[in-house]
Amino acid sequence: MIELRNVTYCLGGVADAAELAEFAARTFADAFAADNNPEDLEAHLSANYGPGQQAAELADPSVRTILARSNGELVAYAQVRRNAPPPCVTHAAPVELHRFYVDSRAHGSGLASELMQAVDKAAREFEGRHIWLGVWERNPRAIAFYKKAGFIDVGNTIYMVGPDRQVDRVLVASVRPPGSDTASCR
Template identity: 60%
Template sequence: METLHIRRGLVSDAPALTAFATRTFAEAFGADNRPEDLQAHLASSYNVPRQTMELTDPNIATLLALQAETLLAYAQVRCQNPPPCVTQARPIELHRFYVDHRVHGQGVAQRLMAAVHEAARAFNGQHLWLSVWERNPRGIAFYRKEGFVDAGRKDFYVGPDRQSDRVMVAAVRQINTDTTQPVHQ
């Protein structure tokens, strides 16, 4: 795969991010939701004013994964109070994590997750928590591979439709500063 570049989102990315976030949410969950619920969710969550606000919020890190200038994935890490089932120290939320379906299974998600941990460390986080729809087996399998474990459940609304999300938690990976490792010649 051509070089993947991960960087923080800028205000100027708001229109492209809005379009990408709308498309990837609809592709991931459109088939399993009523069209009117989906449209309500897309309209309230993904629009240029909202993305602009999120991109400028100091409590949110928006990470973009690009190949050349093509957006392939994005994630949002934010300082947000967790649900009661998350009892781990210094929790930071992994709020959004979406990879273009054309590059699923190619390692983009793993690269982006490494950047998510870095962003959580920058927020002084010790744990990452997230919520994932119980009817999203690929997402759950991916998060498990990345070391997330079940912590409980919380509600998530798509329009007026109340859905049940799994809440999962992982320790924030620390940078390996161990200098006692032998140097391989």
């Protein structure tokens, strides 16, 4: 377990691209390497993570990337974006929680709940009223966390890891109002 100190939650910019690319690839592999074919995982990592890919995401006005730092060190990130939801999401003003990753050394620390408050804030800035996400059906810890955070299961969708078609549960929650924020960029 890492000791968390002076934790900040700030929007990332293009200057963070290389650091985010390394962190995002590492946390994806930490979470999913054990349950995926190595070639599929490698194809997914090279298609989705790298300084160029993350620079494009960080520069995209339809994406907000929240970086959580402990004493300056990146320990978690989340990406909220404007994106058309799958048909099972029929809720008003939906925005997508596209990525949500905490360093494995900080799992169970409460940091994920604080990061979710920063996600609510980013969703409100996109005028979202609901947050939807896809989570692999074989990721029970994340599903338990999201349910604890108020998400409900509304259906499923397909997510590709390389050529492997995986079933994601689709979860939805209401965007919480500003009064419930405790996390901010500081």
